[in-house]
Amino acid sequence: MSADRTCIIFYLLATVLYLIHNGNSQEADHCFPPEFLESLSMSMKITKAGFHRDLLYTVEWGEVDHDVKALLVQKLPSGVYMDEYQLETLRHDTGLEVRLDSKVDLEAPEYLSTGFTALVFLSGKHEATVPVHGRYHRPADSGVERVTVELESPRLLVRSDKCETPRAVSPHHEATEAPCDVSNHSVCSWLEIRRLQDTGSVSLEIPVGDSSMMLSVCVGTLLTAALSCVFLLRSIWRHGTF
Structure with a gap:
């Protein structure tokens, strides 16, 4: 085979490989076209009252x-917690998929x-709809009946199995890594x-x-406990049994 023919064959192979690679790249680029990215919207609201609430997330796209x-990355402060056992039950009952990045002590107070x-x-x-629960806070000064806990808006991430590596198409969209799904430890x-961060x-x-009632509550609790003990001891002394 002559050198010229070898060069021609090598050039043709290189051209074919380039076209294949370029075609795949264009397909990846168009996995999330600009009109789709512009159609994305996100909202978060809280429902119910008291210590036990629900976070309702809604994400819309064209x-x-x-x-x-879609993946929502929600940072939560020390004033609230999520119950991983409740989340596991809801996963089996309703299909809710929530994963916590660390163990959460359900009994610990806010401080x-x-x-x-x-x-x-x-x-x-x-x-x-994700359940969230308020933690017990330190007693406050007289006249303060409630404390406010702020929950910042979550980060919104999207992907498709069609795109192996989503690309940043503008300053408002950035490629990042996160767990693939709720039960998978792969990334x-x-x-x-990013444009939805401040929703x-x-x-x-x-x-x-x-806090001004602390002394009276402690005294009342001790008196109640003491009177209960006296009543029980009296019953035992008289009847020899409860």
């Missing part, structure tokens, strides 16, 4: 020719707790929709005790 998976992050997966869904590439926080008010 039509696209492949499945879209002995730390914040954590919840990952809310929306696999083909547009809504999720996938996601596209973060608005929500807050909840949690009842707190009155």
Whole structure:
């Protein structure tokens, strides 16, 4: 085979490989076209009252020719917690997919707790209702009946199995990595929709005790316990049994 023919064959192979690679790149680029990205919207609101609330998330997007998976990355302060056992039950009963980034002490008060992050997966869904619970706070000064806990808006990430590596198409969209799904420890590439970061926080008010009543409550509790003990001892002395 002559050198010229070898060069021609090599050039043709290189051209074919380039066209294949370029075609795949264009397909990846168009996985989330600009009109789809502009159609994305997100809202969060809180329902119910008292210590036990629900966070209602809604994510909307326009039509696209492949499945879209959305992920909400929600940071939560020490004033609230999520019950991983309740979330596991809801996963089996309703399909809710929430993963916590760390173990959460369900009994600890606010001043002995730390914040954590919840990952809310929306696999083909547009809504999720996630239960959240208020922690007990330190008693406040007289006249203060409630404390306010602020919940910042979550980060919104999207991906599709059609796109192996979503690309940042503008300063408002950035490629990042996060767990692929609620039960998988592997990491996938996601596209973060940065323009929706400031969609608005929500807050909840949690009842707190009155510190000025601490002495009277302690005295009342001790008196009640003492009287109960006296009554029980008297019953035992008289009857030899309860």
